[in-house]
Amino acid sequence: MASLWYGLPAWAQDTLLGLALLAPLILIALVLLPGHRPWPLAYALIRRHWGVSSIFVILIALSVALGTGLLAQERAIRSATARAADPFDLVVTAPGSELTALFATVFLRASDMGLIGGDVLEELSSDKRVALAAPLGFGDSVGDAPIVGTTADLVYHLTGGALEGRIWASAFEAVVGSDVAVEMGAHLEPAHGVGEAADDHAHDAAEFTVVGRMEPSGTPWDRAILVPIEAVWQVHGLADGHREADQVGPPFVPELVPGMPAIVVAANSLGGAYSLRAAFTRDGETMAFFPGTVLAQLYGVMGDVRGAMSIMALVSQGLVVGGVLCGLAIVARLFRRQLALLAALGAPARFVVSVMWLHSVMHLFAGVVLGLLSGQIAAGLLSSIVSRQTGLDLSAELGGAELLAVAGFLGLASLAALLPALVTPPRHPAHDLR
Amino acid sequence: MADALSLVVEDLVVMGDERRPIMTLDRLSLPRGSTLGVRGPSGAGKTTLIFALAGLLPNVSGRISWGETDLTALGEAGRRAFRAAHVGMVFQDFLLFDELGPAANAGVFALFSPRRSRHHVRTRAERLLARMGLSSDRSSTATLSGGERQRVAVARALANEPDILLADEPTASLHREAADLVIGDLVAHAREADHTLIVASHDERLLDRMDRVIELAGGARAAA
Numbered sequence: 072m073a074s075l076w077y078g079l080p081a082w083a084q085d086t087l088l089g090l091a092l093l094a095p096l097i098l099i100a101l102v103l104l105p106g107h108r109p110w111p112l113a114y115a116l117i118r119r120h121w122g123v124s125s126i127f128v129i130l131i132a133l134s135v136a137l138g139t140g141l142l143a144q145e146r147a148i149r150s151a152t153a154r155a156a157d158p159f160d161l162v163v164t165a166p167g168s169e170l171t172a173l174f175a176t177v178f179l180r181a182s183d184m185g186l187i188g189g190d191v192l193e194e195l196s197s198d199k200r201v202a203l204a205a206p207l208g209f210g211d212s213v214g215d216a217p218i219v220g221t222t223a224d225l226v227y228h229l230t231g232g233a234l235e236g237r238i239w240a241s242a243f244e245a246v247v248g249s250d251v252a253v254e255m256g257a258h259l260e261p262a263h264g265v266g267e268a269a270d271d272h273a274h275d276a277a278e279f280t281v282v283g284r285m286e287p288s289g290t291p292w293d294r295a296i297l298v299p300i301e302a303v304w305q306v307h308g309l310a311d312g313h314r315e316a317d318q319v320g321p322p323f324v325p326e327l328v329p330g331m332p333a334i335v336v337a338a339n340s341l342g343g344a345y346s347l348r349a350a351f352t353r354d355g356e357t358m359a360f361f362p363g364t365v366l367a368q369l370y371g372v373m374g375d376v377r378g379a380m381s382i383m384a385l386v387s388q389g390l391v392v393g394g395v396l397c398g399l400a401i402v403a404r405l406f407r408r409q410l411a412l413l414a415a416l417g418a419p420a421r422f423v424v425s426v427m428w429l430h431s432v433m434h435l436f437a438g439v440v441l442g443l444l445s446g447q448i449a450a451g452l453l454s455s456i457v458s459r460q461t462g463l464d465l466s467a468e469l470g471g472a473e474l475l476a477v478a479g480f481l482g483l484a485s486l487a488a489l490l491p492a493l494v495t496p497p498r499h500p501a502h503d504l505r
Numbered sequence: 506m507a508d509a510l511s512l513v514v515e516d517l518v519v520m521g522d523e524r525r526p527i528m529t530l531d532r533l534s535l536p537r538g539s540t541l542g543v544r545g546p547s548g549a550g551k552t553t554l555i556f557a558l559a560g561l562l563p564n565v566s567g568r569i570s571w572g573e574t575d576l577t578a579l580g581e582a583g584r585r586a587f588r589a590a591h592v593g594m595v596f597q598d599f600l601l602f603d604e605l606g607p608a609a610n611a612g613v614f615a616l617f618s619p620r621r622s623r624h625h626v627r628t629r630a631e632r633l634l635a636r637m638g639l640s641s642d643r644s645s646t647a648t649l650s651g652g653e654r655q656r657v658a659v660a661r662a663l664a665n666e667p668d669i670l671l672a673d674e675p676t677a678s679l680h681r682e683a684a685d686l687v688i689g690d691l692v693a694h695a696r697e698a699d700h701t702l703i704v705a706s707h708d709e710r711l712l713d714r715m716d717r718v719i720e721l722a723g724g725a726r727a728a729a
Contacts, residue, residue, distance in 0.1 A: 111609060111616060119603070409602060412596075414561075417585050417586065417590070418616075499561075504556070
């Protein structure tokens with residue numbers, strides 16, 4: 072049985088699960104509705120108390136929007152951060168917090184990091200297991216855009232060679248991310264530091280010329296300015312890793328390398344990556360970590376938070392539905408005479424119950440549809456705010472998880488919607504007709 | 506069977522909520538296709554009698570036989586089914602669905618009748634409305650006058666071609682002119698289709714048109 076289930080494609084599993092969650096709704100509909108047409112009356116009753124019905128629908132919509140928006144947003148953050156970390160197999164830094172190093176390298180959030188020396192870069196560059204070892208140098212900026220010093224190899228690694236313009240040929244040429252608002256050929260003056268703390272006049276003599284632009288990647292690197300790491304060193308009055316002037320890129324002379332906060336490493340094989348991580352995890356010297364692993368730990372924590380928030384959203388949905396159904400039961404008393412009239416005309420009890428049930432279920436459906444739409448809009452708004460702050464391209468879209476949650480909600484709520492229907496007609500119709 | 510749905514009531518006792526009889530009727534019989542008026546002051550039991558004859562009341566003992574069917578022997582569902590098949594009812598305050606148009610109101614029966622008869626019910630409802638001079642293409646009955654609304658209700662009662670028409674104070678909420686139109690519709694249709702018509706009313710103009718009139722007082726037949 073289990074193997075049959077796991078043998079099914081994902082869409083089939085989702086569909087079956089959705090149907091199972093909707094089972095109460097489907098079963099009730101199959102029992103109540105066949106042979107009758109209760110819709111026109113249910114709709115007429117909604118129109119009678121239009122204002123109250125709208126408020127009920129809005130309440131349901133808000134609770135659904137909250138739940139689905141939250142799920143969609145959380146998934147969007149996960150997929151965007153995972154995408155951003157994708158090109159970074161292994162990162163080697165000075166010992167410290169993996170999380171800080173992750174944020175500094177993958178997400179380009181400025182932070183103080185220790186430096187590692189040219190010998191580590193040399194050792195990595197000559198290792199057979201290594202396909203790419205690119206130094207990173209941070210600390211300067213142009214406006215809001217951080218300047219990242221590195222080698223041309225990393226630019227190829229990030230872009231796969233898809234570049235507007237060309238890669239730098241000398242130390243003071245720059246390749247910019249797709250979101251950096253400068254023209255090709257523009258001249259950029261770096262400021263020391265990033266953001267508010269930047270000192271605009273520390274590097275007055277230096278100037279970069281923009282020669283290339285990377286394709287959009289949906290990561291914080293879209294707003295970075297990439298320059299040769301030699302330039303970063305020179306601007307700070309340090310040696311630039313080479314004996315000859317004007318040399319750009321590897322090989323570096325270890326003793327002339329002033330140090331760098333991080334080295335991005337791509338391994339030739341998965342096994343190589345693991346052994347490199349072990350080899351470069353050295354007490355007091357270097358730390359090596361997989362950004363993907365650190366993110367996975369972070370998702371674990373986020374998952375716990377999401378779990379707690381999902382439960383809160385679920386509880387709030389339950390409360391809202393309970394409140395709305397109580398309200399509908401009270402509203403139903405207002406049209407007891409109409410229901411008694413149906414009994415007087417000879418309508419079967421099943422028909423009267425189905426009118427009441429549909430009356431409630433139509434509120435639920437309208438609320439759920441409106442809730443999914445507004446949840447999508449809310450998640451979109453939230454995403455654009457988070458995107459602006461982090462540079463991550465978040466696209467929060469409704470997915471299977473939200474639809475399944477909504478299916479479960481509809482299933483349970485449609486069962487609960489029988490209550491107003493069953494509570495309303497116990498009195499004998501003759502009472503209500505007088 | 507020409508006498509299929511003649512009415513015979515015997516030893517009828519209707520118990521009220523407090524387990525006391527609120528209405529008694531020793532004997533009443535009515536041939537099929539005849540018309541009966543029920544007169545009496547408020548509280549005399551006119552509405553109770555109409556509801557009892559429709560099988561709308563619980564706690565009824567005795568016999569209410571429409572043809573072969575004794576309503577007091579039927580359960581709730583059986584009485585509903587009997588009403589659906591044989592009874593049309595008209596009430597003092599119309600009881601329309603205001604949000605539906607005249608045609609939908611008059612044809613409301615089609616919403617729960619068997620699929621094969623739906624079309625027939627709807628066409629008949631529209632034909633009845635047309636005969637009464639009511640336009641059926643409105644989307645609401647909220648703006649109709651009281652007389653128009655009651656005639657929609659009469660069309661609704663007739664749409665399923667009932668053998669029995671029961672009306673409880675059908676003209677009490679209407680001004681004279683509208684009341685006369687409703688009386689005309691009710692009586693004309695009953696006579697034409699050979700319906701049995703029983704009307705509880707204060708309205709002498711309506712009672713005058715009935716074959717017979719009985720008088721109730723204090724929940725029992727008043728001495729003639």
